[in-house]
Amino acid sequence: MNVMEIFETMEYGPAPESPTTVLDWLKERQPFGLFINGRWVKPASGKYLDTINPSTSKPLAQVAAANSKDVDAAVSAARAAAETWSKTPGHIRARYLYAIARHIQKHSRMLAVLESMDNGKPIRETRDLDIPLVARHFYYHAGWAQLMASELPGYGPVGVVGQIIPWNFPLLMLAWKIAPALAMGNTVVLKPARYTPLTALKFAEIVQEIGLPPGVVNILTGEASQVGDALVRHPGVNKIAFTGSTDVGRTLRRATAGSGKKLSLELGGKSPFIVFDDADLDSVVEGVVDAIWFNQGQVCCAGSRLLVQEDIASRLIDKLRARMEKLRIGDPLDKAVDIGAIVSSAQLNEIQRLVDQGVEEGAEIWQPSWACPTEGYFFPPTLFTNVSPATTIAQVEIFGPVLVSMTFRTPAEAVALANNTRYGLAASVWSENINLALDVAPKLKAGTVWVNCTNLFDASSGFGGYHESGFGREGGKEGLYEYVRPAWETSSPRTTEHSSNGPEQGASTDQAGEDEEDHAAASERANGYHLELPAIDRTPKMFINGKQVRPDSGYSRDVYDIRGRVIGQVGEGNRKDIRNAVEAAHAAGGWATSTTHNRAQILYYIAENLSVRETEFARRIVQQTGRSDADAATEVQVTISRLFTYAAWADKYEGVVHRPPLRGVVLAMKEPIGVIGMACPSENPLLGFISLVAPAIAMGNTVIAIPSQQSPLSAIDCYQVLETSDLPAGVVNIVTGERDTLSEVLSDHDDVESMWYFGPAEGCKRVELASAGNMKRTWVNYGHSRDWLDPLQGEGEELLRESTHVKNIWVPYGE
Numbered sequence: 093m094n095v096m097e098i099f100e101t102m103e104y105g106p107a108p109e110s111p112t113t114v115l116d117w118l119k120e121r122q123p124f125g126l127f128i129n130g131r132w133v134k135p136a137s138g139k140y141l142d143t144i145n146p147s148t149s150k151p152l153a154q155v156a157a158a159n160s161k162d163v164d165a166a167v168s169a170a171r172a173a174a175e176t177w178s179k180t181p182g183h184i185r186a187r188y189l190y191a192i193a194r195h196i197q198k199h200s201r202m203l204a205v206l207e208s209m210d211n212g213k214p215i216r217e218t219r220d221l222d223i224p225l226v227a228r229h230f231y232y233h234a235g236w237a238q239l240m241a242s243e244l245p246g247y248g249p250v251g252v253v254g255q256i257i258p259w260n261f262p263l264l265m266l267a268w269k270i271a272p273a274l275a276m277g278n279t280v281v282l283k284p285a286r287y288t289p290l291t292a293l294k295f296a297e298i299v300q301e302i303g304l305p306p307g308v309v310n311i312l313t314g315e316a317s318q319v320g321d322a323l324v325r326h327p328g329v330n331k332i333a334f335t336g337s338t339d340v341g342r343t344l345r346r347a348t349a350g351s352g353k354k355l356s357l358e359l360g361g362k363s364p365f366i367v368f369d370d371a372d373l374d375s376v377v378e379g380v381v382d383a384i385w386f387n388q389g390q391v392c393c394a395g396s397r398l399l400v401q402e403d404i405a406s407r408l409i410d411k412l413r414a415r416m417e418k419l420r421i422g423d424p425l426d427k428a429v430d431i432g433a434i435v436s437s438a439q440l441n442e443i444q445r446l447v448d449q450g451v452e453e454g455a456e457i458w459q460p461s462w463a464c465p466t467e468g469y470f471f472p473p474t475l476f477t478n479v480s481p482a483t484t485i486a487q488v489e490i491f492g493p494v495l496v497s498m499t500f501r502t503p504a505e506a507v508a509l510a511n512n513t514r515y516g517l518a519a520s521v522w523s524e525n526i527n528l529a530l531d532v533a534p535k536l537k538a539g540t541v542w543v544n545c546t547n548l549f550d551a552s553s554g555f556g557g558y559h560e561s562g563f564g565r566e567g568g569k570e571g572l573y574e575y576v577r578p579a580w581e582t583s584s585p586r587t588t589e590h591s592s593n594g595p596e597q598g599a600s601t602d603q604a605g606e607d608e609e610d611h612a613a614a615s616e617r618a619n620g621y622h623l624e625l626p627a628i629d630r631t632p633k634m635f636i637n638g639k640q641v642r643p644d645s646g647y648s649r650d651v652y653d654i655r656g657r658v659i660g661q662v663g664e665g666n667r668k669d670i671r672n673a674v675e676a677a678h679a680a681g682g683w684a685t686s687t688t689h690n691r692a693q694i695l696y697y698i699a700e701n702l703s704v705r706e707t708e709f710a711r712r713i714v715q716q717t718g719r720s721d722a723d724a725a726t727e728v729q730v731t732i733s734r735l736f737t738y739a740a741w742a743d744k745y746e747g748v749v750h751r752p753p754l755r756g757v758v759l760a761m762k763e764p765i766g767v768i769g770m771a772c773p774s775e776n777p778l779l780g781f782i783s784l785v786a787p788a789i790a791m792g793n794t795v796i797a798i799p800s801q802q803s804p805l806s807a808i809d810c811y812q813v814l815e816t817s818d819l820p821a822g823v824v825n826i827v828t829g830e831r832d833t834l835s836e837v838l839s840d841h842d843d844v845e846s847m848w849y850f851g852p853a854e855g856c857k858r859v860e861l862a863s864a865g866n867m868k869r870t871w872v873n874y875g876h877s878r879d880w881l882d883p884l885q886g887e888g889e890e891l892l893r894e895s896t897h898v899k900n901i902w903v904p905y906g907e
């Protein structure tokens with residue numbers, strides 16, 4: 093095409109990026125080995141796998157197929173390296189991360205071309221987005237390595253981290269994983285996705301170039317069934333960080349349950365893109381292009397559900413179709429191409445299958461008139477209208493360039509439609525009325541909300557989901573906590589409690605030595621408490637929806653003192669009581685929007701009312717546990733102080749404003765998680781209960797608490813305090829009974845958003861297993877006891893973090 097013809101037609105001329113350097117590099121290196129302990133080694137299996145260029149469907153290179161033996165070797169190397177790396181000063185780790193960032197920039201074009209060829213995504217995206225963001229993550233985290241000692245005092249690295257990443261942003265996902273892990277002093281074994289291993293291998297070369305100590309980073313290519321599975325189950329791994337599909341995330345949750353491995357899951361999404369009728373429609377159209385056709389729609393946070401206010405729907409759809417007609421699909425190395433190739437034939441077939449299903453279910457399909465290239469795996473941008481919210485294409489993550497559109501009339505309807513999904517990764521809101529946009533943003537159940545923009549990312553702003561989009565955050569300060577542990581945690585002893593249900597307290601009489609008995613008797617005498625009374629003629633009930641209720645089962649269970657004598661009875665809660673409590677906790681959801689001042693006031697009021705009954709509560713502790721009166725009095729006093737602590741935090745645990753490199757701000761808001769189930773520790777019947785309930789409600793959650801199974805009376809006595817402290821009905825619900833049975837029901841319940849469990853290791857495992865159903869967050873003690881009297885362990889920031897999500901709201905500004 094000559095200049096005259098271009099002038100006449102205004103057609104794009106070809107603007108290809110040369111693949112030569114990359115092809116030469118591939119030719120020289122392949123077949124690629126595994127990167128273990130700073131060296132390239134042959135796979136134990138002796139086998140290699142092809143990686144395909146999706147835009148040609150031809151093989152690009154051969155990479156090693158690792159198996160469990162290689163995983164063993166890589167984990168051993170990482171373990172050995174962790175000895176030194178974990179003690180390497182932050183400044184030195186910062187220098188290494190800084191060097192990685194610099195070398196990413198030195199090889200930026202090579203990495204961009206390699207990524208395009210291996211994944212099929214347009215060079216425009218890899219060059220301008222993926223690779224600059226990769227460098228930014230290493231720079232940003234070099235800063236955190238430098239600041240770790242001063243900004244995260246009392247925390248240490250987790251150890252060896254197994255990292256598993258998907259194929260849609262191969263190098264970027266690697267950076268999101270490796271940068272924070274190394275910054276916090278961990279060593280890693282990373283498995284790239286089967287389809288896209290090449291940039292990770294180039295990254296390994298960079299690691300060698302900068303002289304990172306051997307074993308700090310290990311990279312294993314291969315099949316999920318061989319490498320991924322072995323890594324997840326390896327006993328030498330302390331944490332698994334995973335990004336990928338919700339189904340695999342669920343498998344990993346089950347596989348790691350009870351192992352004590354930390355787990356973070358960044359999973360799928362079906363994110364809403366909400367357009368109000370006062371939005372600037374031309375900007376909206378470009379926003380939609382970025383939301384769903386960026387990276388061929390293979391983006392976890394793709395705005396794949398277009399929700400449009402009814403009165404502008406047809407105008408917007410017309411504009412969109414006109415824009416779709418102009419999108420350019422083709423060779424990813426052509427700099428003037430908008431849409432590249434789908435990553436694999438399997439993914440292409442899956443997209444086609446779901447699109448066919450959409451048509452079968454009655455939605456109306458529209459695709460541009462032009463045809464896709466016939467060589468390679470291409471799929472045209474696709475728009476569905478006339479979509480009903482319950483259909484497959486409106487609910488399931490398609491992970492391709494397919495947009496489904498629906499309409500709404502009012503902002504409330506928009507929010508309801510947006511939240512009608514099992515996911516909660518991201519959302520976009522488009523309106524020229526900033527009041528409306530900022531009113532809607534906090535109501536959306538999503539980890540990231542973009543106002544009048546979409547798909548913006550930065551290392552400073554955490555990214556992660558709600559619900560089945562996973563848990564944990566990547567980026568920002570909040571992301572660092574995924575890679576650290578409180579220093580005291582590693583040395584905490586295992587609890588001697590067992591998971592068995594029933595009145596083991598009776599048995600505990602036998603276990604309790606003579607000394608203990610004498611001590612109890614002595615303390616009774618010293619207190620002047622008369623404990624020789626027969627079973628107390630009182631019926632402590634459960635507390636649901638602000639009312640004292642009898643158990644549905646109609647059964648009670650005995651509560652014993654340390655000598656095995658019955659000192660009271662509590663209700664034997666069952667599944668139905670839990671259901672009622674969850675319903676009440678949901679109905680009390682308005683608590684989340686009550687002012688922080690109001691929540692603080694109520695917590696102070698609870699403390700005040702508790703202090704009036706200090707002696708009575710101390711007596712109860714003595715009665716149930718046989719501890720000394722001084723001990724019990726201390727527990728009550730610390731409990732009152734703890735209520736003050738969380739009253740204080742209620743209006744102070746605030747978000748931050750990030751300033752990523754754009755004209756605008758990101759509001760990182762700490763939001764309540766929702767309904768939290770909690771099995772309280774048995775160590776301190778009152779303090780353990782309040783230490784969990786207080787931070788949760790201070791942050792705006794509603795709770796269903798299962799008090800200590802052995803000593804439930806202290807928590808049960810609290811309901812009278814709660815009733816007189818202006819706490820709205822349903823904010824705190826207390827269900828007594830068998831801790832493990834009730835915990836399992838809560839963990840399994842789809843309307844419970846997080847489950848905390850403090851009990852024996854087997855119980856922790858059951859909670860983690862049962863939680864996989866709706867991928868709720870869990871916080872368990874893996875059978876380790878905690879000193880609730882120690883402020884570091886009993887009222888640290890950890891409790892506030894477990895009570896909140898961070899939602900990042902991106903607000904660009906300027907005309």
Ligand code: NAD
Pocket residue numbers: 256257258259260261283284285286315316317319320321324335336337338340341343357358359360361391392393489491517556557561562
């Ligand atoms: P996938 O779940 O199939 O695979 C992800 C990784 O897990 C791959 O490396 C794969 O080899 C490995 N894997 C698969 N089965 C495994 C097993 N049983 N044990 C251990 N490892 C196993 O996902 P994908 O198709 O590669 O990626 C697409 C998915 O990733 C989408 O659902 C997308 O939404 C999600 N994603 C999420 C984010 C996020 O930040 N939330 C980012 C990118 C992609």
